[in-house]
Amino acid sequence: MTVGDESLHRVAVLVRSGLLPMELGIVHRLFGTATDAAGRPLYSVVTCAVEPGEVRTDADFTVNVPLGPQALRDADTVIVPAAIEDYRPQRRGRLSPPVRAALTEIPPTARLASICTGSFVLAAAGLLTGRRATTHWKSCPELAALYPEIDVDPDVLYTDDKGVLTSAGVAAGIDLCLHMIRSDHGADVANTVARGTVVPPHREGGQAQYIDRPVPEPGDTSTAATRAWALEHLGDGLTLEDLARRAATSVRTLTRKFRQETGMPPMQWLAQQRLQYARRLLERTDEPVDRIAAEAGFGTGTAMRQHFRETLGVSPRAYRNTFRGEA
Known part of the structure; x- marks a missing residue:
């Protein structure tokens, strides 16, 4: 695989002194193992x-990087990981x-992305102005204060x-890269990469579930069983009341617990699961x-078409034509 191989989507990672090595490894591992049905690589x-x-890294070793910024000129996607200086x-x-x-x-045609506090680089360069963005939840308040022109969302992964993407803390870089692979080549390719890396292809909810919270009150129970039940009954037209009844709790309590555990309200979570299931069926059947x-x-079908257009920007038919049989 060469830098000049124009048959592949070219991903360039711009690293800085104080690099967090794991974030560099995430990009190379995930994009580097994405292949088509014949086993051919999809990215350089x-x-x-x-x-x-x-x-220099934030560990006790350095990384030898033979390429300078000129390598960015031919990139289709540029990813900026975090560095220690972002925390100062x-x-x-x-x-x-x-x-x-x-x-x-x-x-100007390149897709831009940041991992964790790499978002501060994109923000300082004016690349996030007027856009929705995130970073590690601990740094979200400062990002919002420094750049009021950015719509900072502290809850999402x-x-x-x-075409400008940001991610939360270090591990959310995995979610970000899988999302880009999924957008480029469909859910099956992304799922194969995830399985090979032994990570979930799509994590539920956002980073709100990882923020320190008070210890649950005695008697509080998880929504995990209710979520598992809902996944088995996606076709039943479930309502918020159905979920609350299954959980044997009030709608208000269920909504609070869902937000704590998944980072989103119940019906938003349910819509996300329906979308993922529909995408798999479009690709595989x-x-x-x-x-x-x-x-x-x-x-x-009308409701699904509307949801696809609002969420993915394409119709179910167009999605199937793009991704059917690529994995």
């Missing part, structure tokens, strides 16, 4: 630095001249706003759209 992944050579308040909101110069090498809509719990 390269690492570059503002200056070629040894790059005096550095946030500022870009060093070398980093600013490196960002000018990125072509990642955001995707018109020849069932008509109306039948898939019924099985997934959308009720009618």
